[in-house]
Amino acid sequence: AQSVTQPDIHITVSEGASLELRCNYSYGATPYLFWYVQSPGQGLQLLLKYFSGDTLVQGIKGFEAEFKRSQSSFNLRKPSVHWSDAAEYFCAVVLNGSGGSNYKLTFGKGTLLTVNP
Amino acid sequence: DVKVTQSSRYLVKRTGEKVFLECVQDMDHENMFWYRQDPGLGLRLIYFSYDVKMKEKGDIPEGYSVSREKKERFSLILESASTNQTSMYLCASSLAPRGLYNSPLHFGNGTRLTVT
Numbered sequence: 001a002q003s004v005t006q007p008d009i010h011i012t013v014s015e016g017a018s019l020e021l022r023c024n025y026s027y028g029a030t031p032y033l034f035w036y037v038q039s040p041g042q043g044l045q046l047l048l049k050y051f052s053g054d055t056l057v058q059g060i061k062g063f064e065a066e067f068k069r070s071q072s073s074f075n076l077r078k079p080s081v082h083w084s085d086a087a088e089y090f091c092a093v094v095l096n097g098s099g100g101s102n103y104k105l106t107f108g109k110g111t112l113l114t115v116n117p
Numbered sequence: 118d119v120k121v122t123q124s125s126r127y128l129v130k131r132t133g134e135k136v137f138l139e140c141v142q143d144m145d146h147e148n149m150f151w152y153r154q155d156p157g158l159g160l161r162l163i164y165f166s167y168d169v170k171m172k173e174k175g176d177i178p179e180g181y182s183v184s185r186e187k188k189e190r191f192s193l194i195l196e197s198a199s200t201n202q203t204s205m206y207l208c209a210s211s212l213a214p215r216g217l218y219n220s221p222l223h224f225g226n227g228t229r230l231t232v233t
Contacts, residue, residue: 009157034221036222036224041226041227042226042227043121043207043209043224043225043226043227044160044207044209044222044224045224046221046222046223049221090159090160105150105162105222107152107159107160108159109157109158109159110159
């Protein structure tokens with residue numbers, strides 16, 4: 001069965017420090033990959049997505065993510081975290097080419113980011 | 118910008134009540150989704166719809182039904198609310214027609230439902 005794993009439930013970093021949030025998936029083929037962010041009291045907002053091509057993708061708010069096929073990973077990074085980045089981050093995966101009633105976007109359980117001043 | 122609007126931000130209902138959660142999107146999206154979000158469990162798909170009057174079960178459809186009479190509106194129905202349905206409910210929509218799944222989801226701000 002398809003699955004998405006975010007190993008870190010909660011991460012705390014200092015403002016200005018670098019950030020890496022981990023995401024691993026289990027599929028036979030390369031899926032479509034997404035990172036979403038949820039600020040307190042809000043719905044989810046798309047940060048970035050990977051479908052094919054360059055394995056390093058740039059997103060909004062200074063985030064980037066790198067797809068590594070050999071590790072089945074799609075980790076999210078930011079070189080310098082701002083206090084406003086405090087939120088919950090979700091990795092999501094949909095199987096490339098899946099269709100019809102089998103379409104499902106599978107979310108990880110999320111990583112809560114706390115930013116210390 | 119795509120706007121997905123959920124009619125209620127907070128809702129308190131009693132056990133056994135019939136509950137309607139409404140969601141409207143303004144960008145003519147084909148696909149609409151209902152998720153519930155619980156601490157430690159992430160987002161779980163309840164139902165989705167890829168066209169008017171079409172619906173598909175997600176991972177946890179039990180105790181829920183949906184209605185999509187118009188393209189822009191997708192309703193989640195709790196026929197007889199129970200306390201274990203206390204949760205945050207998120208509606209989402211996406212542009213991709215059936216068969217193309219490279220369009221991201223646009224989410225509403227959620228409805229926090231409490232069943233007492």
